[in-house]
Amino acid sequence: MSLHAAGREPVLRLEGVRKSFGDTEVLRGLDLTVHEGQVVVLIGASGSGKSTLLRCVNLLEVVDDGRITLEGDDVTDPRVDADAVRARMGVVFQAYNLFPHLSVLDNITLAPVRVHKVPKAEATERAMAMLERVGLPEKASARPDDLSGGQQQRVAIARALVNQPRLMLLDEVTSALDPELVGEVLDLLRELKDEGMTMVLNTHEMGFARQVADTVCFLHGGVVHEQGPPAQVLDDPRQERTRRFLARVHA
Amino acid sequence: MVSAASTVLLLGVVVALVVTSPGWPRVRETFLDPHKAVEAFPAVLEGLWLNIRVMLVCGVLIAVVGLTLAVMRTVRGPVAFPLRLFATAYVDLFRGLPLLLVLFVLGFGAPALRLSGLPSSALFWGSCALVLSYSAYVAEVFRAGIESVHPSQRAAARSLGLSYGQTMRHVVLPQAVRRVVPALMNDLVSLQKDSGLIAVLGVIDAIRAAQIETALDFNFTPYVVAGALFVCLTIPMARFTDHVARKQGFHGAGGHL
Numbered sequence: 001m002s003l004h005a006a007g008r009e010p011v012l013r014l015e016g017v018r019k020s021f022g023d024t025e026v027l028r029g030l031d032l033t034v035h036e037g038q039v040v041v042l043i044g045a046s047g048s049g050k051s052t053l054l055r056c057v058n059l060l061e062v063v064d065d066g067r068i069t070l071e072g073d074d075v076t077d078p079r080v081d082a083d084a085v086r087a088r089m090g091v092v093f094q095a096y097n098l099f100p101h102l103s104v105l106d107n108i109t110l111a112p113v114r115v116h117k118v119p120k121a122e123a124t125e126r127a128m129a130m131l132e133r134v135g136l137p138e139k140a141s142a143r144p145d146d147l148s149g150g151q152q153q154r155v156a157i158a159r160a161l162v163n164q165p166r167l168m169l170l171d172e173v174t175s176a177l178d179p180e181l182v183g184e185v186l187d188l189l190r191e192l193k194d195e196g197m198t199m200v201l202n203t204h205e206m207g208f209a210r211q212v213a214d215t216v217c218f219l220h221g222g223v224v225h226e227q228g229p230p231a232q233v234l235d236d237p238r239q240e241r242t243r244r245f246l247a248r249v250h251a
Numbered sequence: 252m253v254s255a256a257s258t259v260l261l262l263g264v265v266v267a268l269v270v271t272s273p274g275w276p277r278v279r280e281t282f283l284d285p286h287k288a289v290e291a292f293p294a295v296l297e298g299l300w301l302n303i304r305v306m307l308v309c310g311v312l313i314a315v316v317g318l319t320l321a322v323m324r325t326v327r328g329p330v331a332f333p334l335r336l337f338a339t340a341y342v343d344l345f346r347g348l349p350l351l352l353v354l355f356v357l358g359f360g361a362p363a364l365r366l367s368g369l370p371s372s373a374l375f376w377g378s379c380a381l382v383l384s385y386s387a388y389v390a391e392v393f394r395a396g397i398e399s400v401h402p403s404q405r406a407a408a409r410s411l412g413l414s415y416g417q418t419m420r421h422v423v424l425p426q427a428v429r430r431v432v433p434a435l436m437n438d439l440v441s442l443q444k445d446s447g448l449i450a451v452l453g454v455i456d457a458i459r460a461a462q463i464e465t466a467l468d469f470n471f472t473p474y475v476v477a478g479a480l481f482v483c484l485t486i487p488m489a490r491f492t493d494h495v496a497r498k499q500g501f502h503g504a505g506g507h508l
């Protein structure tokens with residue numbers, strides 16, 4: 001963490017974030033700080049609130065209490081323009097969520113044209129460059145349904161990246177994929193990390209967490225129960241809960 | 252081959268039964284008189300042209316009003332409550348009221364109000380009644396389409412920074428409308444027939460024209476002519492509906508010839 005200039009504003013900071021659904025309190029005063037260029041991997045049992053955390057950051061859920069700041073701007077302020085906040089982040093979902101009625105190219109240019117008001121020609125140019133980047137330039141005019149799962153997920157990543165987000169949120173982006181397709185997506189994420197993209201991601205793949213994470217956070221009881229570099233949290237956890245979770249995952 | 256043979260055979264039996272029945276000569280005279288048919292044809296056809304125009308104009312208006320109502324009913328949040336309430340009340344009211352009743356109330360009541368700026372023609376108010384009734388049905392079809400679009404599609408659109416309106420316009424509605432096109436085509440076929448109901452207001456459409464022709468000599472052939480013309484209009488639309496439905500992958504025995 002010494003890599004990150006101490007005085008710089010973190011890209012993302014969560015302070016005492018609480019979120020309940022009815023009687024179930026999912027997040028119970030959770031704190032998390034993500035610095036520029038850092039890759040934070042969230043692990044935890046099913047239902048521990050990993051997806052909820054990402055949805056709160058993206059303002060798809062309204063937090064009950066606490067503060068979330070994006071580059072110093074309080075985004076939990078009710079007066080904030082949620083669309084403008086979301087436009088600064090890229091989200092990739094487990095089920096890709098591509099728009100089936102649009103071509104691959106139109107999926108990618110939709111937000112640049114409609115949200116960022118980029119001229120159509122320039123947006124197309126950027127989208128093609130992005131497809132090149134994810135290795136799918138020949139699929140520009142294809143429909144999402146005609147692509148493999150891995151290809152769809154790479155398009156979804158391109159769709160998020162083309163808006164030059166300050167922060168990428170990735171929710172189990174490989175768990176809907178056949179094992180042989182996981183590699184192509186993980187390679188892409190590793191490249192993104194090397195380029196300095198700030199990312200928060202959920203995963204059940206401890207091997208991948210080990211490879212890309214700067215920090216691994218173990219979610220339990222609605223808070224970050226343990227966090228640290230992957231070598232420490234995954235190989236030599238200090239907390240009993242973390243140890244038990246990892247034993248179950250490895251079993 | 253087998254289907255053709257069985258169809259011909261069945262038709263033959265039905266025709267033979269009808270033609271050999273004791274009342275047949277009389278029925279043929281009053282319902283299937285070729286001279287009368289030729290004589291009435293131009294008037295009925297002219298009436299049908301009115302039906303077609305009513306159907307096209309009302310069809311477009313119904314689509315616009317129906318879609319607007321459906322979007323109003325699906326807006327979320329407490330601020331939009333009046334919108335939802337209005338749209339729900341509208342749909343409940345006009346789906347419950349028989350079309351004929353709406354026609355009578357509007358067709359005879361509205362012109363009597365002598366509202367300034369609004370035409371008092373029966374054609375105008377009859378068409379209004381069709382639009383009011385049908386848009387309630389069509390709104391429900393659109394709403395079903397909107398609700399069939401998975402919430403994750405909205406989440407993906409919103410996460411890209413699209414506003415609620417942009418999400419509706421570019422992501423939800425295109426998918427919703429595509430899914431309900433076959434159902435809408437069905438409603439259009441039905442509207443085409445119901446456009447004949449404005450005849451009760453005295454508008455001279457195909458049915459009213461046939462009625463006038465019939466009144467001259469109590470020969471009902473003009474009705475048969477009108478019926479045949481309506482069917483001729485409906486069949487291509489029905490086949491087109493099947494074609495659209497099949498293209499979208501709604502397979503199944505229904506609709507296949």
Ligand SMILES: Nc1ncnc2c1ncn2[C@@H]1O[C@H](COP(=O)(O)OP(=O)(O)OP(=O)(O)O)[C@@H](O)[C@H]1O
Binds near residue numbers: 045046049
């Ligand atoms: N919209 C919602 N309404 C009600 N309960 C919800 C909603 N979203 C999530 N929950 C509940 O919140 C809890 C946390 O869910 P969440 O999806 O964040 O878990 P997760 O850590 O992502 O799990 P997984 O690893 O299975 O994806 C679960 O108990 C879930 O049932």
Ligand SMILES: [Mg+2]
Binds near residue numbers: 051
């Ligand atoms: Mg989850």
